[in-house]
Every structure is written in structure tokens, then in C-alpha cells.
Amino acid sequence: MSRRSTSRFRRHFAGHCALALVAGLWACAAAQGGDAGPAATAIVSLGVEPCEITLSGNNRQQQLLLTVHRADGRLLDVTRLAELSIESPGVARAVDGRLAAVADGETELTVSHAGLERRIPVRVQGCDSYPPVHFANDVLPLFSKLGCNSGGCHGKASGQNGFKLSVFGFDPAADYDAIVKQARGRRLFPASPRHSLLLAKATARLPHGGGQRMAEDSGDYQLLLAWIAQAAPLGDDDAPSVAAIRVSPSQRVLAPSSQQQILATAVYSDGSLCDVTAAATYTTNAPLVADVQSGGLAETGQVPGEAAITVNYMGHVAVVAFQVPRPEAPAVYPDLPVHNPIDELVWSKLRNMGILPSELADDATFLRRLYLDTIGTLPAPEEVRAFLSDPAPDKRGRWIEAVLARDEYADYWALKWADVLLVDRKQLGERGAFELHRWLRRQFAANRPYDEWVQELITAGGNSAREGPVNFFRAVRTPEELARNVSQAFLGVRIECAHCHHHPFEKWSQTDFYGLAGFFSGIERKTISEGRELVYHAGYRETRLPLTGAVVPTRPLDGQVPSDLETVDPRLRLAEWMTAPENPWFSRLAANRLWKHFLGRGLVEPEDDLRTTNPATNEPLLDHLARQLAADGYDLKSLMRLILNSRVYQLSSVPNDSNRDDEQNFSHYYVKRMPAEVLLDAISQATGTSEVLAGYPPGTRAIALWDNRLPSYFLEIFGRPERNSPCECGRSSEPTIAQALHLMNAPEVEQKISSAGGSVARLHDEHSDDARIVEELCLAALGRRATEREIDVARELFSQAPRREAAEDFLWTLLNSYDFLFVH
Amino acid sequence: MITMLGSSRRCCDGWTRRETLRAGALTALGGFGLPQFLAAREALGSTAPQGKAKSVIVLYLLGGAASQDMYDLKPNAPSEVRGEFNPIDTAVPGIQVCEHLPQTARWMHRSAIVRSVNHKAGCHNTLPSYTGYEEPLDNIVSTKDTYPPSMGSVCEYLSQQPGVLPAYVYMPCYLGWGQSIVRPGPYAGFLGRRYDPMFTECNPHIDKDAPRESPGHPQVLRGQPRIPDSVLGEGLTIDRLNSRRGLVEQIDQQLRLAEGQGALDQYARQRQRAFSLLTSPEAKAAFDLDAEDPKLRERYGRTLFGESALVARRLVEAGVRFVNVTWDCYWERLQLQHDCWDTHTRNFPIMREYNLPYLDLTYGALLDDLDSRGMLDETLVVVMSDFGRTPRINGNGGRDHWTFCYSILFAGAGIRGGTVYGASDSQAAYVADKPVSTADICTTIYQLLGIDPETTVPDKLNRPVPIAHGGRPIHDILA
Numbered sequence A: 001m002s003r004r005s006t007s008r009f010r011r012h013f014a015g016h017c018a019l020a021l022v023a024g025l026w027a028c029a030a031a032q033g034g035d036a037g038p039a040a041t042a043i044v045s046l047g048v049e050p051c052e053i054t055l056s057g058n059n060r061q062q063q064l065l066l067t068v069h070r071a072d073g074r075l076l077d078v079t080r081l082a083e084l085s086i087e088s089p090g091v092a093r094a095v096d097g098r099l100a101a102v103a104d105g106e107t108e109l110t111v112s113h114a115g116l117e118r119r120i121p122v123r124v125q126g127c128d129s130y131p132p133v134h135f136a137n138d139v140l141p142l143f144s145k146l147g148c149n150s151g152g153c154h155g156k157a158s159g160q161n162g163f164k165l166s167v168f169g170f171d172p173a174a175d176y177d178a179i180v181k182q183a184r185g186r187r188l189f190p191a192s193p194r195h196s197l198l199l200a201k202a203t204a205r206l207p208h209g210g211g212q213r214m215a216e217d218s219g220d221y222q223l224l225l226a227w228i229a230q231a232a233p234l235g236d237d238d239a240p241s242v243a244a245i246r247v248s249p250s251q252r253v254l255a256p257s258s259q260q261q262i263l264a265t266a267v268y269s270d271g272s273l274c275d276v277t278a279a280a281t282y283t284t285n286a287p288l289v290a291d292v293q294s295g296g297l298a299e300t301g302q303v304p305g306e307a308a309i310t311v312n313y314m315g316h317v318a319v320v321a322f323q324v325p326r327p328e329a330p331a332v333y334p335d336l337p338v339h340n341p342i343d344e345l346v347w348s349k350l351r352n353m354g355i356l357p358s359e360l361a362d363d364a365t366f367l368r369r370l371y372l373d374t375i376g377t378l379p380a381p382e383e384v385r386a387f388l389s390d391p392a393p394d395k396r397g398r399w400i401e402a403v404l405a406r407d408e409y410a411d412y413w414a415l416k417w418a419d420v421l422l423v424d425r426k427q428l429g430e431r432g433a434f435e436l437h438r439w440l441r442r443q444f445a446a447n448r449p450y451d452e453w454v455q456e457l458i459t460a461g462g463n464s465a466r467e468g469p470v471n472f473f474r475a476v477r478t479p480e481e482l483a484r485n486v487s488q489a490f491l492g493v494r495i496e497c498a499h500c501h502h503h504p505f506e507k508w509s510q511t512d513f514y515g516l517a518g519f520f521s522g523i524e525r526k527t528i529s530e531g532r533e534l535v536y537h538a539g540y541r542e543t544r545l546p547l548t549g550a551v552v553p554t555r556p557l558d559g560q561v562p563s564d565l566e567t568v569d570p571r572l573r574l575a576e577w578m579t580a581p582e583n584p585w586f587s588r589l590a591a592n593r594l595w596k597h598f599l600g601r602g603l604v605e606p607e608d609d610l611r612t613t614n615p616a617t618n619e620p621l622l623d624h625l626a627r628q629l630a631a632d633g634y635d636l637k638s639l640m641r642l643i644l645n646s647r648v649y650q651l652s653s654v655p656n657d658s659n660r661d662d663e664q665n666f667s668h669y670y671v672k673r674m675p676a677e678v679l680l681d682a683i684s685q686a687t688g689t690s691e692v693l694a695g696y697p698p699g700t701r702a703i704a705l706w707d708n709r710l711p712s713y714f715l716e717i718f719g720r721p722e723r724n725s726p727c728e729c730g731r732s733s734e735p736t737i738a739q740a741l742h743l744m745n746a747p748e749v750e751q752k753i754s755s756a757g758g759s760v761a762r763l764h765d766e767h768s769d770d771a772r773i774v775e776e777l778c779l780a781a782l783g784r785r786a787t788e789r790e791i792d793v794a795r796e797l798f799s800q801a802p803r804r805e806a807a808e809d810f811l812w813t814l815l816n817s818y819d820f821l822f823v824h
Numbered sequence B: 001m002i003t004m005l006g007s008s009r010r011c012c013d014g015w016t017r018r019e020t021l022r023a024g025a026l027t028a029l030g031g032f033g034l035p036q037f038l039a040a041r042e043a044l045g046s047t048a049p050q051g052k053a054k055s056v057i058v059l060y061l062l063g064g065a066a067s068q069d070m071y072d073l074k075p076n077a078p079s080e081v082r083g084e085f086n087p088i089d090t091a092v093p094g095i096q097v098c099e100h101l102p103q104t105a106r107w108m109h110r111s112a113i114v115r116s117v118n119h120k121a122g123c124h125n126t127l128p129s130y131t132g133y134e135e136p137l138d139n140i141v142s143t144k145d146t147y148p149p150s151m152g153s154v155c156e157y158l159s160q161q162p163g164v165l166p167a168y169v170y171m172p173c174y175l176g177w178g179q180s181i182v183r184p185g186p187y188a189g190f191l192g193r194r195y196d197p198m199f200t201e202c203n204p205h206i207d208k209d210a211p212r213e214s215p216g217h218p219q220v221l222r223g224q225p226r227i228p229d230s231v232l233g234e235g236l237t238i239d240r241l242n243s244r245r246g247l248v249e250q251i252d253q254q255l256r257l258a259e260g261q262g263a264l265d266q267y268a269r270q271r272q273r274a275f276s277l278l279t280s281p282e283a284k285a286a287f288d289l290d291a292e293d294p295k296l297r298e299r300y301g302r303t304l305f306g307e308s309a310l311v312a313r314r315l316v317e318a319g320v321r322f323v324n325v326t327w328d329c330y331w332e333r334l335q336l337q338h339d340c341w342d343t344h345t346r347n348f349p350i351m352r353e354y355n356l357p358y359l360d361l362t363y364g365a366l367l368d369d370l371d372s373r374g375m376l377d378e379t380l381v382v383v384m385s386d387f388g389r390t391p392r393i394n395g396n397g398g399r400d401h402w403t404f405c406y407s408i409l410f411a412g413a414g415i416r417g418g419t420v421y422g423a424s425d426s427q428a429a430y431v432a433d434k435p436v437s438t439a440d441i442c443t444t445i446y447q448l449l450g451i452d453p454e455t456t457v458p459d460k461l462n463r464p465v466p467i468a469h470g471g472r473p474i475h476d477i478l479a
Helices: A003-014 A019-031 A133-146 A174-183 A198-201 A219-229 A341-353 A363-375 A381-389 A395-404 A408-422 A427-444 A450-460 A469-476 A478-490 A510-520 A570-579 A586-600 A620-630 A636-645 A676-687 A713-717 A735-745 A747-754 A759-765 A768-783 A788-800 A801-813 B014-023 B026-031 B035-042 B102-106 B127-130 B151-158 B237-260 B262-279 B283-287 B296-302 B304-315 B347-372 B438-448
Strands: A043-051 A053-056 A061-063 A066-070 A075-079 A083-088 A092-095 A098-101 A105-111 A116-125 A240-249 A252-255 A259-261 A265-268 A274-275 A281-284 A291-292 A296-299 A305-313 A318-322 A521-529 A532-537 B057-059 B087-089 B096-098 B111-117 B168-171 B322-327 B379-385 B407-412 B419-421 B430-433 B457-458 B464-466
Touching: A003 A066, A043 A105, A043 A116, A043 A713, A053 A061, A053 A105, A053 A291, A061 A274, A066 A105, A075 A252, A075 A259, A075 B035, A083 A092, A133 A174, A198 A219, A198 B438, A219 A341, A240 A305, A240 B127, A259 A510, A265 A381, A281 A291, A281 A636, A281 B102, A296 A305, A296 A318, A341 A620, A363 A395, A363 A408, A363 A636, A363 B304, A381 A620, A395 A427, A395 A636, A408 A427, A408 B407, A427 A469, A427 A532, A450 A469, A450 A478, A450 A570, A469 A521, A469 A532, A478 A510, A478 A586, A510 A532, A510 A570, A532 B151, A586 A620, A586 A636, A620 A676, A676 A713, A676 A759, A676 A801, A713 A735, A735 A747, A735 B237, A735 B262, A747 A759, A747 A801, A759 A801, A788 A801, A788 B237, A788 B296, A801 B237, B057 B304, B057 B347, B087 B102, B102 B296, B111 B430, B127 B438, B151 B168, B151 B322, B151 B379, B168 B304, B237 B262, B283 B304, B296 B304, B296 B347, B304 B347, B347 B379, B347 B407, B379 B438
Parallel strands: A053 A116, A252 A318, B057 B322, B057 B379, B111 B419, B168 B322
Antiparallel strands: A043 A066, A061 A098, A066 A075, A083 A105, A092 A098, A105 A116, A240 A265, A259 A296, A265 A274, A281 A305, A291 A296, A305 A318, A521 A532, B087 B096, B111 B407, B379 B407, B457 B464
């Protein structure tokens, strides 16, 4: 790499707008120009994809992807910057990084950039005719790309203004019928294809509610025109179908305000490849970081972060992941302490993004966080004191063990899972809800391996008043609902989309959905008495597609049809498949749930929506956690131990300048409000009182309730879920005015604060001095000693009011503070 | 700013939206929240539809009111359809309403009746009437946070000023309270609970000396709406509350400055509002009916419904944009059979003795009151129900569930007075002319409030969902 080529590089760029980037590169190269070795930004090679090109048919084009490799390992897209020249312009021409056929023949494409050159053989054939258009393979993707068959337009159940397409083109036969035959065939006019209503509407030559979707000089238009001119063929049944799509690049680190071309290639069932860059649909999940245009050109903005571009073609999807690091990333990234592999994986991501993690949280903050996250309980003042005065360097690890062994552990985790498993008294009756909850609590009390209890749950049968898990089949009553709930709750696959149509972001079709539902087809329920049912498997039954009546083979997602469906309870086979270590979803979802529980945000969000198009923010970490869970025999406590001991979990919630805006890389602890039940218990604990829960013995904790319908204004307004969706999403931590009013002014809270048996009264009766009252109340409510500021605030308060009143005001203040309400 | 993967939820928080706008993401309008959209439009100098109504008061009759016995009488229908009531002339020649609605008749010159409302989303499904989303639900006695937002929640979502009072208040209690069930509709659904209405609480009672309920002897439901926990408790003065507030702010300052995280900011806003409600005179005044002339209270009717409507007027005066007053069914809480609109039995005595007179009383008083204060030109009043009732009278003298045709009444701001839109057939069974969907009704209300019916709001996956749900404003009833 010579100086000369570097300067040519600059000259070439000067004509374009990517000036900021180039100026930086140039400055850097110039500064290092005198050094012996090549500059970090020097270009060492030029890559061209694809490396040979065949164009068959006069409409065919090939997208090129041209990439330069720099000495520092960075890759830059130069698809639109490199010079393209064709040896015989009569055979093909190059436009905007694409190669288009002109006439049959062979030639060579020369790509030159920054002094480097690559030569690519090009072959053009079949140019004298438009190749036969295939309805399902060529025309339908066009409707998806242009949005014609989207749910908001002709794809909705009732169609749009009399013209109905299947949503995302999942039903080619129906769509063909709609376009070619319905409305007395008026949508196409083969005698003069140009005058077809379909084209007139799509180009807005005639008024079209959806406006102009394509231009007359576009390739899309040419394709539709050719299809109509060919007498609108349905296409050969045996024509190869799309088996997968490949994208290049699959991931890339990009600078702000730069461009990156995406190359999308369809792989057909016969192994042939076809460039579908222009026909595919692109969506970004973070348009501010990287936006993408039709045609696959992505552009980064000024905002650092990550973006996933979903590329969709004919129901097949692939994802391109872009990272835009912070521009002010530290030049030398420090060596960070590592407690366990979690830290290494998180630090590695932070290093890529140029973010520094926060400091380690102090002991008191850590202890409170550990208690609240693990057992939904505040640490008692004496526990805080004992922990703070423990000098041993390994004390955090020992206390983690102690907290994991507490009885409240089972209460708290049964509560969490009761949300997911819809333990709803209204649906199940008192006995049913009680039994299912009790069963769940036992699983956690015994720390039974996750795969074991899920197996037992999925295959449960018997009397619902005796067998807790049987009630799962009472809360969810049809094979379709069971398929949906089991899939979402244990696999994180939102198969419900495919109940009605092809999954919009995934490969799942109706056949996959009903294939899964088939495992539950023979479940029957007999009423024993009110609120009690006998649930049993009454023999395998076929499942049929509602639309066509076709029999759907019962099989797990991406799996094989079990051979003994007729002779066993098919749920056994489903449970075995689900909990097999090689199942790609089961352990990932469990790991992601636990991670989200402790760290406040899932590696995948929503936590139970695992799919290629919704990638984890730290894929290696999720992979590691999932493998670890499976390797440890699905011991949930073991994975919790790993998470709790990591430095990442123990980071402070106070951000630094580099990570203030980070909300997904776990550079600091993300604060969260206490869940309703935990908060109610915490108020009781901090005030030294006990909540009276109607029908329960005094002292019963709210986290131990089995009855989700127990009348409680407090639990209602603080977001106790109704338990009607198989997820944790029904539990809300969103603040409302009713919550704020209640904490500030409810007689119930005021009574607790001033209760004759409460902590203020006790401290007052013990003739404690002001300092001790402040100290004790802070320890009880906040799990730490008072800060200077709190002591100052209290001093003033106590000087102005009688001691008891001042103490009440101080406790009220603590209960209304962020430090109390939030886990931080 | 670092933006995260799968950032759907993030875009629901105000801070992020502002950041979004600052980052110049105007191309992404569809996927982001409305406030930037509005701000962007303002910035671009284009004009929003000018709403005639600053506020709306919805009088909601739960249970499927028999609107053919109210606003769409069929005197020439066969007797098993016609019912017992006669039509009377109104202030507008050619338009008639039920003889038991004299005040409604008197205000016809400022009102419009839509007689062709229908939906196919199922009986007792209260979601369509509040949202315009007309799909049947698996369960009509619970709500889900994936449902579309109510009109009021959209108002709250779009509300720019963090005023003392929220933009959306729901009275006298949550929908379904009287039956101890949660009926869907009034909520913010996928927008998030912080855009739910501020619900008042009610503690209704009946007169002590009232005779046992029997046909022809209805009991009047008394009570007033109150905000829970909004009255300072014993021993707590405004001064003491203010001093406590000062303390908590001093303590919190540290954490907020240090962390400044979204969750804290959101809670801060609600706490600020709660403080204001407890301490600010204007907020307290809105619920203080003792400040009203007792004569005016009599005119509204000393019922839970009437008093709630009077509070509604006070709330509108205080700047609240969307106020709902529901006539709930109190079967479970109070064992009252007569006081609801779900009249499967004794439709005519119930309507004649209780429902119609008290509705008419409150409606007439509300319009008089708004008018005399010069507020009727900027306040829209809507009387609507979740569905209608069968044309044929059943063996118990009642009418059963019917969603295929019913009437809704509009009055006040922006309404072309003396209008009848659409028509039912000769038996008020099906739509004969100009069918109107619940989405059309909601969209008309949006239009009147100056909210662009083309507006979309982001769902949980950040997909833009049109608030209109395919509805179109009924231009013929607009002034």
C-alpha cells in the first residue's frame, strides 16, 4: 500500500458526501505517513461479491457488493465508490453498483478502487426474451415488497375496497384467484397488458387509495407487465422454490453517516442462486442508528448504537446486524476485573461499543438488590448490619448462597411463574388455583430441575383438585390455545401469528401451528363437581387446516412426526422434544427470563419472543447462559448463582459519562420499581407492621398469595396482573397518579406509619435519640445507613416538630423516596 | 444517545421521543409517537384540523340502551316491535324523540342523532364504543394491555402540558365496577398504563327510607365521584404535606441527578401531579360540589349520574379534555335490578320510571349549564351505549341484545344542530341508510377535538396503528 494510492483514495472520495469519514481517515493516514509500517487505515485488499456473474434473461440484474479491507481489520463498503468498467459494453452495463444484461455474450467486469483491481467474469444469456414469470416466486414477493398484501391494506381479513390478498402472500392459490379471476377478471387485460387495472392502480394512473406503489419505468412494473403479457401464468408446480436466503454482510461495524449495501441472495430448492436484493423487503429496528431503503442500501445516522436489519423474501428472513460505536470511545480500553464468564462476554461487547461499565455497587446497595431480586424481601436491619460489618472478601458469594436458601425463595418464584402459567382464581376456581400454585411452590422449594417440572406440567392428567399441574389444562382449553401458550411460555416462539397466516417475521406457517396443536388434540375434560375437572388424554385425533380441511401432520417445530402418536399420549413426545438439550429455544428462553429478572432487561426483548429477526443484544452471552443451564441439568439456582456472582450484576446503577444512555448492554444496573406484592410487603416491613389480607393468617406475605383476585386496592393500582396472557407482560410497573396518591396520602399507609405497634412507635417508646431513630428507619426502609444529606434533613425536621411526629414524617419521606420504591 | 435493539417500548417514553425528534428522524414518523408528529407538523408550519371542541363529555349508558325507545321511535311498526312510548316533536320540525325525553327534544336544535350505528363485535363488548376497534373478543369481562387505546387515552397520550389534572378522567368508577368486573374499553391498552384515565371512586347508596325495589318503584342511586386518597387524612395538613414533600425532594435529588433514568422521571411526573391534586385549590375545586348552587345540583339530579355530570362540567372548566360519565350496572354491589340499560325484562317501566327521566334531567341540565356559561360552543356532549336492543319485545316485556342498529346522540361544539344522520328500517332492526361504525363515531369525535383522524399510535411492536381503525368522520353532522 503506497502513499500514492492513499491519496487517490481521498481524491476519489472527494466527489462524494461521506466527507466526515474520509477527512478522519486522511488525517490519520497523513499523520502516520512517515512510519515504516502501513497505517491502520491503509487499504490492504478489495473484495467483490459475487465472484462470477451469470445473467439469464433480459430483465436480470446482479447487485454487487464491493468491500475494502483496512490494515486495522475494519471493512468499508465501496459498492458505489469503486470504478466499474465492462470490457464489452454491448453485453452488460453497470449502474449504481448493479450489473444489468444488455445482450447475450461473455465479458469481464473490472472493479478498481484505491489502486486495487479485481476482474470478474460475466456471462449473459437468454436476453432476447423475458424469462417465464412464476406467480408465487416472482409476483407475490412484489406485493409483499410494495405493501399491497400488508395487514393494513389488501391483506386484512376483509380486503380493501373489494380486493383481498392473503396477508404477506401466505396463500398463493387464493391470491392468484383474486387477481386473475375475481371481479369478473377485470383486474388484468392480457390483450393490452399496459391497460390492466392492476397496473393502472399500482402506478396511480387511476385513483388508488394506496397511492402510487410503483413507477412505470421500474423493474417491478416491467415484471408485472411481462407476467400479464405471458397470459398471467401460475407457473410450473415443479419450479424450484426458495429454500433460504443469504445476506452479506451478516454483521458489520459502521461509522456514523456512512453507507452499507446489503446483498440478498435466494437459494432455491434445486440449489441454484438468484440475486433478490432488489425484490426483498428491508426493515430496521432502529432507524436512527441505521435506516435502510428499498434495494438494500443502509445508511447510518449520527446516533451510536446497534441496529438489526431484517431482510424478508418470500417468507424467508435473514438479519444483518450493524454496530455504530460511540465516536468518543476510549483510545485504550482498560482491563476490567472478571468474576466469571458473564463479565468477559459483557465487557467484550462494551469494548466494541466504546462504553465503560459503572463502578461496583457498594455493599448495602448490593445486599438490598440481592434480597429484592432473589426473594422479593427487604433485608432486615440486623442483616444489613451483619453484612456491612463482615470483613471477609468473599462475603458477597456467601450471602448469595444464604439468600438462595431462604424460604421466601419458593414464594417469590412461584408468584412469578404463576403469572406465566395463568394461575387465575377466576378461571380455575379456588381449589384449582390453590393446587397449581402449591405445586409450583413445591417445585421451587425443592429446586427441582426446570426440565423435569415442565415435563410433568405438559403431560399432566387426573383430578384437578388433587393434581396441581392438571389445572394448566383448565386455564387453557383448546389445542390451539395450548399450542400458543406452551410455545410462548416455554419456547419463546410466538407461533400464535401462524394460527391465521404465515408468521410475518418468521418461517412458521399454519402447518407448523396446527402441527404443534396436534399434540393436544386428544385432551378431554370431564366435570367432577363445580370447579373440579378430570383431565385426560382420550386418544390421538387428526388435526385439519380450517381453510382447506387438509390433514396436518402432528410434529414439533422444525421436528419429525413421532412414530407412535397412536399409542402414547402425544404430549410425552412433545415434552421430550421440548426439554431435549439440543432444543434451540427451551434453555434460551429460561436463561433469558432469569437474566431479565435480575438485570431488568432481557438479552432478547420481549423476553419470550425468540426469533432470528429479534436477535439478542449479546448473542454469545445468551448462548453461554443457555448452554450453562442445560449443562447444569436445568438447575435454576445454579444459573442464578452465576448471574448473581457476576460483576455485571453487582455494578452500580449510577452511570458514568460513557454509559449514561446505554439501555441494553448492561454497563450499569437498570433501576426498576418493586413489583406490587414486594412493595406491599416492603412497606409493612419498613413500618414494622403486618398487612391484613382477608382470609389469611396475620403475617401472611403478599408474595405468598395464591389468590390473584384477593381484593386489594394496593395490589390493583400497583400493577398486579390479571393473568390472562401467557407471559410476564401483564405485570405493570408503570407509574400512575393513583399510586403516587396512595403512597402519599392513603389512610392505610398513614396507619402503618403511625401504628401503635409499628417501628416509629417502638423507637419512640424505647426513648431512642434522634440519631438512632434516623439510623434505624433508614436501615429498615432503605437497607443502608443514612447519608449526610438525610441526616441533615432529619436534624432540621426533628428540631421543628415533636419527636414522634418528626419520626413519622421522616419515615413517610423515606417510603415516598425513589431509594425505597426502586430496586437500584 | 445509544439506541437499543428491539426498541419498541423505548419509543413510548416522552424523553426518547423528544430525543428522536432532535435527532431529526422525521422520516420515521409512522413508527414513532404522536407528540413528535404534532411538534414536527407545527415546526413545518402546516395546519392541523382545527377542532371545534376543546373538550368532550361522554355520557355512557352501559348495557345496551334501547335507543329505539329513545331517539328512533317507530310508531307505525307492529305492536310487538313498536313499544309503549309515543314520539313527541322537538325544537326542530320533522325530528321526533321519545315522549319521556322532553329536555332532549328541547335541545334538538343543537343536537344530531345518528340512527344507523352498528357493529358485529358481539353483545356487551364495550371495546368498540371506546376505541372504534370492532373485533369480537374472547373475553368481554377483562382487559388486556394489547388492546387499542380508548379515545381518552389517545388524548392523554397526545397531551403536551403536564397540567395538574390529567387529560382524561373517568367517572364515577371503573367500567364494570357495579358488577365487580373489569370491562374493556376505557383503557390505554398498548400505549401503556400511564395513559389510562384517572378513575374516580364511587360509593353509591340508596335513600334509607326508600321502599323496597319493585316494578314501578325505582330506587334512586345517590353518590358522588371522588378521587381515591385525595382527601387529606386526619392530622395531615397541607403544611405538613408540603414540608414532607420538601423533604422527599431533597432526599431524591441525589438519586435523580445521579441516575436520571426513565423509570424515575415517569414516577416523578405522577408524584408531581398527585401533590398538586392534594394541595392545589383548582384541582380540589373540580371535585368540590359544595361550591355549586344547590339549585343547580337539583337540576342535574342528585343521583350518582347527575352529580358526576356536574363534576364533568367542572373538570372541563379546569381544562380536562376527555371526561366520561358512565351509568353502570350495580347488580352485584347493590343488588339493584332496575338501574341499568340491559333491559331484558320490564324494559318499558324501567325506561319510563327511571332511566329516561333521570337521563333526560341530567342531559338537559348539562346542556343548559354549558350554554349559560358559554361553554357549549367548545364542549362536545355525546350520549352513547355499547350496543342496542332487539326490535321484537320478548315475553318478559323486555328487549334482548342487538348490535345491528342503534342510535347515538351528539350535541354542542362543532355539531350541526337539528341533524338526523342515517336511518334504520321500519322496525329499527337493521340499517336502511348510511351505516355508521363505532370507528366512524370515534373518528368523528377525534375530528371534533382537532385530532387528525389519520394519526397513528405505536403498538407494543412499534407498528403504527391508526387511531381511526378505518373509520371516517361523519361530515354531515359537523357544523
